[in-house]
Amino acid sequence: MVAEVIYGSELAESLREEMREEVTSLRQQGIVPGLTVVLIGEDPASQSYVRGKQKACDFVGVNSNLIELPSSTSEKELLELIDNLNVDKNVHGILVQLPLPKHINEQIIIEAISPEKDVDGFHPINIGRMIAGKDTFFPCTPFGIITMLKSKNIEIEGKKAVIVGRSNIVGKPVGQLLLNENATVTYCHSRTKNMKQYTIDADILIVAVGKAHFLSGEDIKEGAVVIDVGVNRQENGKLTGDVEFESAKAKAAYITPVPKGVGPMTITMLLHNTIKSARKFHQL
Numbered sequence: 544m545v546a547e548v549i550y551g552s553e554l555a556e557s558l559r560e561e562m563r564e565e566v567t568s569l570r571q572q573g574i575v576p577g578l579t580v581v582l583i584g585e586d587p588a589s590q591s592y593v594r595g596k597q598k599a600c601d602f603v604g605v606n607s608n609l610i611e612l613p614s615s616t617s618e619k620e621l622l623e624l625i626d627n628l629n630v631d632k633n634v635h636g637i638l639v640q641l642p643l644p645k646h647i648n649e650q651i652i653i654e655a656i657s658p659e660k661d662v663d664g665f666h667p668i669n670i671g672r673m674i675a676g677k678d679t680f681f682p683c684t685p686f687g688i689i690t691m692l693k694s695k696n697i698e699i700e701g702k703k704a705v706i707v708g709r710s711n712i713v714g715k716p717v718g719q720l721l722l723n724e725n726a727t728v729t730y731c732h733s734r735t736k737n738m739k740q741y742t743i744d745a746d747i748l749i750v751a752v753g754k755a756h757f758l759s760g761e762d763i764k765e766g767a768v769v770i771d772v773g774v775n776r777q778e779n780g781k782l783t784g785d786v787e788f789e790s791a792k793a794k795a796a797y798i799t800p801v802p803k804g805v806g807p808m809t810i811t812m813l814l815h816n817t818i819k820s821a822r823k824f825h826q827l
């Protein structure tokens with residue numbers, strides 16, 4: 544089988560066009576959705592993602608504000624900034640770019656953001672709501688993945704979904720969202736023994752490990768759906784995924800590329816969550 548490639552970039556573009564119309568109508572009612580991104584330190588990869596977010600906000604008409612702070616910023620200073628953003632009526636979404644410098648406790652920061660403005664969906668209240676199957680801000684990458692599957696009418700119910708990776712921001716929540724869609728979910732991770740026995744059996748395989756070419760065609764079942772969440776910068780400066788694309792494409796039914804796959808959907812769901820927050824704030 545030769546897989547159909549799912550271009551998240553194309554779906555993202557059409558969703559952003561719909562959102563632009565929605566924001567135009569909100570603006571006519573005097574509502575301007577606002578996202579504030581806080582970037583600490585000068586990691587070039589982080590700066591590149593943040594630029595992508597700004598561009599997408601501009602296109603859709605979401606008011607975006609970038610606060611760049613030096614890596615010497617203390618935890619207390621960041622907490623004070625978050626307190627101010629939490630009560631700022633023009634700010635509907637707050638995103639603190641992760642990872643943070645070592646001297647700042649990430650969990651304390653995540654829990655300081657108001658759950659009502661937690662457009663990343665990382666606050667324990669929002670994670671709890673998601674696990675309970677309630678509507679809330681879903682983490683952007685997992686939500687983007689579900690949206691991509693649905694856009695291709697790929698059936699999730701009753702399918703064997705295997706997640707490789709168990710991070711709090713991708714692996715764990717994508718498994719939860721797939722479970723909410725009635726998949727049978729298995730998590731694989733660094734301590735899993737004989738991982739291939741699981742991956743080869745997956746109908747839907749989500750790979751979020753952060754290691755270039757961690758899996759290849761031989762690990763994949765004929766006709767599987769392969770979602771590659773890897774964002775690995777190679778020595779030549781190019782991005783590559785966690786899956787060896789060509790060999791996997793030769794076996795899968797669907798596969799996502801890197802770049803132009805999951806990444807653009809992550810940003811799109813961030814916009815979705817920000818607009819949702821603005822609507823909720825204004826009781827719409």
Ligand SMILES: Nc1nc(=O)c2c([nH]1)NC[C@@H]1CN(c3ccc(C(=O)N[C@@H](CCC(=O)O)C(=O)O)cc3)C=[N+]21
Nearest residue numbers: 591592595639640641642663774802803804806807809
């Ligand atoms: N609080 C927080 N929330 C995040 O959502 C978050 C974060 N911290 N820290 C970093 C990661 C990474 N991330 C990406 C988003 C989009 C692309 C993306 O759109 N990539 C393009 C290519 C971009 C390029 O070429 O550099 C693509 O895949 O086509 C990549 C990576 C969000 N993250």
